[in-house]
Amino acid sequence: xxxxxxxxxxxxxxxxxxxxxxxxxxxxxxxxxxxxxxxxxxxxxxxxxxxxxxxxxxxxxxxxxxxxxxxxxxxxxxxxxxxxxxxxxxxxxxxxxxxxxxxxxxxxxxxxxxxxxxxxxxxxxxxxxxxxxxxxxxxxxxxxxxxxxxxxxxxxxxxxxxxxxxxxxxxxxxxxxxxxxxxxxxxxxxxxxxxxxxxxxxxxxxxxxxxxxxxxxxxxxxxxxxxxxxxxxxxxxxxxxxxxxxxxxxxxxxxxxxxxxxxxxxxxxxxxxxxxxxxxxxxxx
Numbered sequence: 382x383x384x385x386x387x388x389x390x391x392x393x394x395x396x397x398x399x400x401x402x403x404x405x406x407x408x409x410x411x412x413x414x415x416x417x418x419x420x421x422x423x424x425x426x427x428x429x430x431x432x433x434x435x436x437x438x439x440x441x442x443x444x445x446x447x448x449x450x451x452x453x454x455x456x457x458x459x460x461x462x463x464x465x466x467x468x469x470x471x472x473x474x475x476x477x478x479x480x481x482x483x484x485x486x487x488x489x490x491x492x493x494x495x496x497x498x499x500x501x502x503x504x505x506x507x508x509x510x511x512x513x514x515x516x517x518x519x520x521x522x523x524x525x526x527x528x529x530x531x532x533x534x535x536x537x538x539x540x541x542x543x544x545x546x547x548x549x550x551x552x553x554x555x556x557x558x559x560x561x562x563x564x565x566x567x568x569x570x571x572x573x574x575x576x577x578x579x580x581x582x583x584x585x586x587x588x589x590x591x592x593x594x595x596x597x598x599x600x601x602x603x604x605x606x607x608x609x610x611x612x613x614x615x616x617x618x619x620x621x622x623x624x625x626x627x628x629x630x631x632x633x634x635x636x637x638x639x640x641x642x643x644x645x646x647x648x649x650x651x652x653x654x655x656x657x658x659x660x661x662x663x664x665x666x
Contacts, residue, residue, distance in 0.1 A: 387403045387404065388401055388402075388403050388404055388417065388418070388421070389401070389402045389403045390421055390425070390428075392425065393429075393619050394618070394619045395616070396513040396516045396616060396617050396618065396619065397425060397426040397427055397511060397512075397513040397516070397617075397619050397636065398425060398426070398427050398428075398429070398511065398619030398621075399421065399424075399425040399427075399428055399429070400428075400429045400430075400431065401418075401421065401428050401429065401430050402430075402431070404418075404430065405433070405434075406430060406433050406435055406439070406440075406443045406628060407433075407434060407435060407439045407443070409442075409446065410446055415446055415447065418447075419447055422494070422630060422631075422632060423577055423578060423632065426511070426513060426515075426631060426632045426635060426636050427511045427619060427629060427630070427631035427632070427636060427638075428629065428630050428631070429621055429627065429628070429629050430627065430628040430629070430630075431624065431626075431627050432624070432626050432627070433498065433626050433627065433628045434626060435498050435626075435628060437460065437463075437464045437467050437652060438464075440467070440496060440498055440628075440652065440654060441464065441466055441467065441654055443496065444466075444496045444654045444656065447494075447656060448493065448656040448657060449656065449657045450466040450654055450655065450656060450657065451466065451485075451492055451556065451654075451655045451656070451657050452465055452466060452554040452555055452556055453465060453466055453467055453468035453554065453653075453654075454468045454485070454542075454554065455485065455487075455488060455538070455542070455553050455554055455556045455561040456538075456542050456545045456546040456549065456553035456554065456561055457542065457545050457554075458549070458554075459554070460652060465554075466654045466655075467652050467653070467654055468652065468653045468654070468655075469650065469651070469652050470640075470650070470651040470652070470653060471648075471649075471650050472642075472644075472647070472648060472649040472650070473648055478638075478639075478640040479639065479640055479641065479642035480587055480588050480639065481512070481586055481587050481588065481609065481612070481613060481637050481638070481639045482586045482587065482588025482589060482637060482638070482639075483514075483584070483586045483588070483589070483633055483636065483637045483638075484633050484655060485538070485589075485655070486536045486567075486569060486584070486586060486588075486589045486590070487536045487537055487538030487539075487564065487567055487589045488538075488556060488557070488561075488567060489557070489567055489660055490557060490657070490658050490659055490660050491569075491633060491634075491658050491661070492633050492655035492656055492657065492658045493632070493633055493634055493656045493657065493658035493659065494630060494631055494632050494633045494634070494655065494656050494658075495630065495631060495633060495653050495654065495655045495656070496628065496629075496630045496653065496654050496655075497509075497628065497629045497630070497631075497651055497652070497653045498626070498627065498628045498629075498651065498652055498653075499623045499624065499625050499626065499627045499628075499650075499651055500625065500650040500651060500652060501625065501648055501649060501650040502623040502624065502625055502649060503644035503647040503649055504647075505644065506641060506643035506644035506645075506647070507623060507640070507641060507642075507643070507644045507647070507649050508620050508621060508622050508623065508640075508641045508643075509620070509621050509623070509629070509638055509639065509640050509641070510618050510619070510620045510621075510638060510639045510641070511618065511619050511621075511631060511636050511637070511638045512612050512613050512617050512618050512636060512637045512638070512639075513582075513617045513618075513619075513635070513636060514573075514582035514583045514584065514612060514635045514636055514637060515575070515580050515581065515582035515583075515635045516616075516617045517582070517583050517608075517611055517612040517614075517617050518572060518581050518582050518583045519581075520611070520614075520616075520617075521611065525607075526572075529571045529572050529583070529604075529608070530571075530572050530581075530663070530664045530665070531664075531665060532570070532571040532572075532593055532594070532595075532596075533568050533569070533570055533571065533593070533594040533595075533663070534568070534569055534570075534571050534584075534585050534590050534591075534592065534593050534594065534605075535566040535567070535568060535590070535591050535592050535593075535594060536566070536567045536568075536569055536589045536590050536591065537564060537565075537566055537567070537589060537591045538564050538589055539564035540591075541588065541589070542564070543564060546561075546562075546563075546564070551563070557657075566591070568594065569584055569661045570584060570661055570662065570663025570664070570665075570666075571583065571584060571585055571593065571608075571663070572584065572663055572664055573634060573635070573661045573662065573663060574662050574663065574664060574666075575634055575635055576634070576659060576662070580635070581664060582634070582635040583608055583612060584634075584661055585605060585608055585609070586609075586612075586637050587609050590605060592605075593605065612637060613637075613639075633655070633658065634658070634661075
C-alpha cells in the first residue's frame with residue numbers, strides 16, 4: 382500500500398491490479414496528480430476506483446487529461462450524438478464481451494488504454510477479469526520465448542463486428558482520421574515491447590488474432606492455443622466485482638480482459654472510452 386498526494390493504492394494481486402482511493406475523478410488533476418496516476422497505471426496495469434459519481438461528460442473529461450480519445454468504436458454507434466467517444470456496452474443489445482480480448486487490435490494503432498464505468502450491474506455475477514500479458518510472456522519457457530519473439534500475427538475484427546458494419550451499410554466511425562469501412566487483416570508482433578517501460582508482453586488474443594504469419598494452419602492454431610491457455614492462468618489474473626459507479630482504467634498494451642456472462646436476463650450496462658494508441662513494436666524492431 383502506498384500513499385502520495387492524497388491517493389491510496391492497494392495491490393490486488395501479485396501480477397496486476399490495484400484499488401485506488403482518495404480521489405474524486407470528477408475533479409481535474411494538476412500536473413503532479415496526472416503524472417502520479419499515470420505512473421500508477423503503468424505499474425499496476427489496471428486500476429479500480431470504487432464509488433465514483435461520473436456521468437458521460439465527466440468520464441470523457443477525466444480521460445482527456447491523459448491523451449486524445451478515439452471514437453466510441455470503429456464500427457459500433459456511440460451512445461448518443463453528444464458523446465461520440467462513449468461506447469455503451471449493453472447486455473440487452475448483445476454486447477457482452479464474454480471472450481478474452483485486447484481492445485480493437487484489428488486496427489493498425491490499437492488503443493493504449495480504456496476507462497470503463499459501471500452504470501447497472503447484477504446483484505451477482507457480471508465480474509470482469511484482466512490478464513497480465515507481460516507475466517504471461519515472462520513465465521513461458523526460454524525456448525518458447527525465443528520462438529515467439531520473432532513472430533508476427535494477423536488480427537481481424539470481422540468475426541465479431543462484420544454484422545455491425547453491415548447494418549451501417551459499410552460506413553463505420555472515423556478512426557485515425559479515416560472512415561472505417563472494411564475489415565482487413567492487420568499485422569502485429571506476437572510479442573509487443575511496451576513503449577514506456579521496454580518490457581515484453583504477448584500481444585495475441587482469442588477475440589481478434591486469427592493466425593500467425595508464415596506458419597501452417599495446424600502450427601498456427603496449436604501455438605496460439607498454447608499461448609491463450611498460458612495467458613489466462615489464474616496467477617496472471619485479477620478479478621473485479623462491480624458496484625454501480627465503479628470505474629476501471631487499464632493499459633491495453635499489455636493486458637487482456639473478459640466480462641463474465643453469468644447473470645442470466647439481468648440488464649448490465651457499462652460505458653467505455655478509449656485513448657488513441659500507437660503502432661505495436663516487436664523485439665526485432
